[in-house]
Amino acid sequence: MKTIHIYLFGLGNVGSTFIKQVLESHHFFKVNKGINLKIVGIANSSRLLTDVDGINENWEKIFVSVSVDRDPNAFYEFAAINDEVRIAVDATASKELSLFYPELVQHGFHVVTANKIANTLSQTFYDDLRSLLKERELSFEYETNVGAGLPIVDTVRNLHESGEQLFVVNGVFSGSLGYIFNRFSQEDIPFSDIVLDALRNGYTEPDPREDLSGNDVARKLLVLAREAGLKLEFTDINIENLVTTELQVASLNQFMTNIKSLDKPLQLRKLQLKPDEVLRHLGRLDAVDKTLKVSLEVVKKESPAGQLRGSDGFFEIYSQSYAANPLVIKGAGAGREVTARGLLCDVIKISSTLKTRVYHL
Ligand SMILES: NC(=O)c1ccc[n+]([C@@H]2O[C@H](COP(=O)([O-])OP(=O)(O)OC[C@H]3O[C@@H](n4cnc5c(N)ncnc54)[C@H](OP(=O)(O)O)[C@@H]3O)[C@@H](O)[C@H]2O)c1
Incomplete structure (x- = not known):
């Protein structure tokens, strides 16, 4: 024993x-x-x-x-x-x-x-x-x-260590932001109410700005990029920050008190969507160009990312052997259990x- x-x-x-x-x-x-x-x-x-x-x-x-x-x-x-x-x-x-x-x-x-x-x-x-x-x-x-709990790190590590050339990994990296934007697309309630609900359910980081700033997804991209052998720094990542400039530097308490100021800009983006479109928070690691990008994108409702529900994570890995049909990993992408x-x-x-x-x- x-x-x-x-x-x-x-x-x-x-x-x-x-x-x-x-x-x-x-x-x-x-x-x-x-x-x-x-x-x-x-x-x-x-x-x-x-x-x-x-x-x-x-x-x-x-x-x-x-x-x-x-x-x-x-x-x-x-x-x-x-x-x-x-x-x-x-x-x-x-x-x-x-x-x-x-x-x-x-x-x-x-x-x-x-x-x-x-x-x-x-x-x-x-x-x-x-x-x-x-x-x-x-x-x-x-x-x-x-x-x-999804096996992403191990998969990228195993592919890299077996000599496979990695091309692109993209998808919904954040179960928390997946949960938030799935609900935001479907429900007619303010963005900040959904964020607070996600925090209460343990989906977001203790400070939700870590998610909304894009930093949490950026860190995940960097973990994978380094697993694939790339030598990159956090500052090399192109990150779209969803937190207003003032709230980026506020204390956690101040952020929580003023969280409603996030609502208007996101509501405007929602209003510009066509009926067959939704907003999704995406990450993209391009191992060929050595670029990492975190952004809120408009995608078709019927696309794989557009069809996600709840806090599901969704990852597509394109590599030498998975060039035409990506290796796809999907499932609960956040939660304490x-x-x-x-x-x-x-x-x-x-x-x-x-x-x-x-x-x-
Ligand atoms: N929740 C999820 O779905 C999820 C998913 C993937 C990864 N994660 C990761 O899991 C980690 C924990 O998340 P959580 O949701 O459990 O956070 P949490 O509920 O806020 O718990 C954080 C804990 O860390 C303790 N702590 C802070 N600094 C410490 C230190 N220096 N030494 C020892 N303990 C310390 C806190 O103690 P005090 O109360 O004393 O401050 C608290 O007990 C995070 O890194 C998060 O990114 C979470």
Whole structure:
């Protein structure tokens, strides 16, 4: 039996669902895979809790009563007490934590992340992290960076690593913006009401401007572009920002108070549509021209993107072998359940390929 120690950062929508899924599937992994998954550390931005026996269903109450102030070294000191395989799971949107990954790797942690930031910082940070992981023989998995639980990153990685030339990846990259624009096209309600509803349902980022600015889709394009071997920076991406200039620099509170100012410009674009057209938020990675573009486009209702429903993501991959008929991946592209399950898939992927080993720090 392999025992895997999980250290989870972020206890919000995705993190708390991840805990639920690990606890529910614990017996299944033990019996079917010989893997004993234990969540031995959990943290939010200010507090942390460790338990060498692994947390249980009462974790929320226990976290409130016995968690301690967060000290960056506390996890490392706790982890160093035993020699189990350790996986850090990042279910935050924190840049600060992303900058910590090299340190986590230095301390013998594999890393699984839903957070796109580490993969979209400078190319130098990206390359250095991979060199360090290689040197320490540790894994870094991030399938949920693009399309939540859908297998996009792995597909592009496998095509690239098998020598396939990638041409274009395009589609609806954001389940949140998919949800927002599907509803906006069908319903006669203000744009901002739909955004607030999407936030309440956990579809948008904690700050919805991350979605509306196009930055979130841009990060996903950059993750895929780098997976396909392109050396590009975030600043190379052509991004259409749907947030008004004033609100781009406002505090989150100010943005929420003035969110109605987004309504008029988008309502005008909606009024210009022909009866057989809808608005869709699209991303396009052109691996031949080395260009990445994020924009709100008018598409035909009967086109694949035009027919999407709910928060579905939709990806078309054109490559050497898929030149005429693209490889299409479609399905729920956002939501806490599918994202948490994607994180768990990555944890199992790492756990399955490992032998329990001793770390020499
Ligand atoms: N929701 C989705 O459908 C979806 C889909 C794909 C990917 N993702 C990604 O999943 C991540 C989490 O999303 P979410 O919807 O779960 O967000 P969320 O509900 O806002 O939760 C974020 C959590 O992160 C914690 N946190 C912030 N900074 C931290 C730090 N430095 N160290 C430890 N914890 C920290 C927060 O703690 P405090 O409360 O103390 O601030 C909170 O518990 C994001 O990167 C998002 O892009 C989400």
